[in-house]
Amino acid sequence: xxxxxxxxxxxxxxxxxxxxxxxxxxxxxxxxxxxxxxxxxxxxxxxxxxxxxxxxxxxxxxxxxxxxxxxxxxxxxxxxxxxxxxxxxxxxxxxxxxxxxxxxxxxxxxxxxxxxxxxxxxxxxxxxxxxxxxxxxxxxxxxxxxxxxxxxxxxxxxxxxxxxxxxxxxxxxxxxxxxxxxxxxxxxxxxxxxxxxxxxxxxxxxxxxxxxxxxxxxxxxxxxxx
Amino acid sequence: xxxxxxxxxxxxxxxxxxxxxxxxxxxxxxxxxxxxxxxxxxxxxxxxxxxxxxxxxxxxxxxxxxxxxxxxxxxxxxxxxxxxxxxxxxxxxxxxxxxxxxxxxxxxxxxxxxxxxxxxxxxxxxxxxxxxxxxxxxxxxxxxxxxxxxxxxxxxxxxxxxxxxxxxxxxxxxxxxxxxxxxxxxxxxxxxxxxxxxxxxxxxxxxxxxxxxxxxxxxxxxxxxxxxxxxxxxxxxxxxxxxxxxxxxxxxxxxxxxxxxxxxxxxxxxxxxxxxxxxxxxxxxxxxxxxxxxxxxxxxxxxxxxxxxx
Numbered sequence: 001x002x003x004x005x006x007x008x009x010x011x012x013x014x015x016x017x018x019x020x021x022x023x024x025x026x027x028x029x030x031x032x033x034x035x036x037x038x039x040x041x042x043x044x045x046x047x048x049x050x051x052x053x054x055x056x057x058x059x060x061x062x063x064x065x066x067x068x069x070x071x072x073x074x075x076x077x078x079x080x081x082x083x084x085x086x087x088x089x090x091x092x093x094x095x096x097x098x099x100x101x102x103x104x105x106x107x108x109x110x111x112x113x114x115x116x117x118x119x120x121x122x123x124x125x126x127x128x129x130x131x132x133x134x135x136x137x138x139x140x141x142x143x144x145x146x147x148x149x150x151x152x153x154x155x156x157x158x159x160x161x162x163x164x165x166x167x168x169x170x171x172x173x174x175x176x177x178x179x180x181x182x183x184x185x186x187x188x189x190x191x192x193x194x195x196x197x198x199x200x201x202x203x204x205x206x207x208x209x210x211x212x213x214x215x216x217x218x219x220x221x222x223x224x225x226x
Numbered sequence: 227x228x229x230x231x232x233x234x235x236x237x238x239x240x241x242x243x244x245x246x247x248x249x250x251x252x253x254x255x256x257x258x259x260x261x262x263x264x265x266x267x268x269x270x271x272x273x274x275x276x277x278x279x280x281x282x283x284x285x286x287x288x289x290x291x292x293x294x295x296x297x298x299x300x301x302x303x304x305x306x307x308x309x310x311x312x313x314x315x316x317x318x319x320x321x322x323x324x325x326x327x328x329x330x331x332x333x334x335x336x337x338x339x340x341x342x343x344x345x346x347x348x349x350x351x352x353x354x355x356x357x358x359x360x361x362x363x364x365x366x367x368x369x370x371x372x373x374x375x376x377x378x379x380x381x382x383x384x385x386x387x388x389x390x391x392x393x394x395x396x397x398x399x400x401x402x403x404x405x406x407x408x409x410x411x412x413x414x415x416x417x418x419x420x421x422x423x424x425x426x427x428x429x430x431x432x433x434x435x436x437x438x439x440x441x442x443x444x445x446x447x448x449x450x451x452x453x454x455x456x457x458x459x460x461x462x463x464x465x466x467x468x469x470x471x472x473x474x475x476x477x478x479x480x481x482x483x484x485x486x487x488x489x490x491x492x493x494x495x496x497x498x499x500x501x502x503x504x505x506x507x508x509x510x511x512x513x514x515x516x517x518x519x520x521x522x523x524x525x526x527x528x529x530x531x532x533x534x535x536x
Binding site: 051072083110111 | 439
């Protein structure tokens with residue numbers, strides 16, 4: 001489903017962020033990417049979201065070379081990928097309902113679809129009573145659950161979560177991971193970067209370890225080992 | 227889908243305007259200043275135009291017709307002058323009328339009135355009062371008269387032309403008019419450009435605050451138009467609200483200031499001018515506000531969109 005073929009990324013200041021990455025992720029997999037800061041995890045995610053272009057190599061989503069797409073097709077591709085970030089990145093002037101609805105509006109969904117799907121997805125993340133609150137009125141854990149709701153509302157093929165538990169206390173971090181596992185159980189591919197050892201060990205699924213822009217370990221059902 | 231998107235873009239633009247209170251307020255204040263400057267430029271232009279026209283109107287050249295010339299000859303000369311392209315109109319003042327006007331002018335001067343009584347005949351000839359289309363054109367009219375009707379020669383229709391006496395005043399008026407027009411245009415251009423740049427930068431700053439939001443919109447796969455649209459609507463809203471504010475504020479301001487400055491500017495009351503030209507003000511304020519707001523937003527947003535694109 002996702003295939004990185006000999007991907008390298010060198011930034012303009014000659015920093016080598018990725019070096020000769022070959023990586024294949026199958027549908028419905030739960031892949032955790034671990035590594036120290038600067039190991040290249042976020043650059044890898046940015047490649048997949050077409051936020052960065054590789055200096056060498058190609059990234060495929062299915063049979064599509066992501067970086068050969070024009071802007072319009074890139075937007076369509078992004079609608080197949082739900083994104084979750086450490087800092088939540090909710091739209092501050094939209095309430096919870098509107099934040100989730102925005103992703104659906106961007107995908108061209110009708111008002112009827114939005115009215116039926118948003119409450120449903122809020123139930124899934126256990127926030128039905130917070131629909132009309134604004135992000136600054138929510139706790140970190142609640143904000144991250146809204147971000148998850150926004151990421152899954154269009155039923156994407158892949159969820160990309162970049163350090164989703166980084167700003168959360170252990171209890172909220174556990175909740176977020178449980179939701180991601182539930183999403184994965186329903187058939188959605190999940191790619192997650194993290195520093196959290198406990199979470200990786202608890203998930204017990206594929207773990208890719210990165211160091212200095214290279215993949216140094218890829219265990220099918222691994223544990224956190226750096 | 228087009229109408230649905232348009233409805234959502236407008237709704238989102240209005241909501242952003244309302245919810246982004248502080249940012250909207252600062253953008254509004256700058257936009258109000260810009261539109262106020264534009265309105266002052268309009269008033270300044272009107273006052274300058276009116277003043278210059280009044281000054282131009284007060285300039286004329288009199289051709290004094292020799293006393294022995296019969297009316298038909300004077301009329302023939304009037305016709306000839308009227309046919310000159312530089313001439314706006316020529317007024318014929320008969321000898322009797324000229325005497326009457328002379329008496330009126332000197333009604334307080336008993337010596338002159340007594341001297342006139344002593345004379346049996348009217349000492350004054352008819353007068354042709356010439357108004358040129360532009361003050362700068364009097365010289366060529368004078369040239370025409372000089373070549374065809376030399377002053378004071380025996381048998382000449384023209385006794386004298388008072389151009390030489392007025393030449394200095396006309397020349398300096400010409401320079402003032404030229405300088406005022408050029409300076410007026412320059413000042414207008416400078417003020418408008420400055421205020422537009424300030425507004426552009428303020429709105430750009432307002433959009434800068436939204437840069438993370440734009441990135442998120444990109445990542446959820448929103449199309450270019452769907453991201454820029456609401457910001458352009460918000461920018462236009464700055465223009466609309468500012469235009470309404472400025473148009474409303476101008477009513478009491480001109481009402482108060484108008485009568486006070488009218489005597490300085492040849493009785494042009496800017497309150498009457500504002501009411502009389504309200505349609506024009508309305509259109510200019512709304513068009514300028516919406517255009518500046520929308521274009522600034524468009525450029526500011528595109529800058530961040532380009533940054534966030536692969």
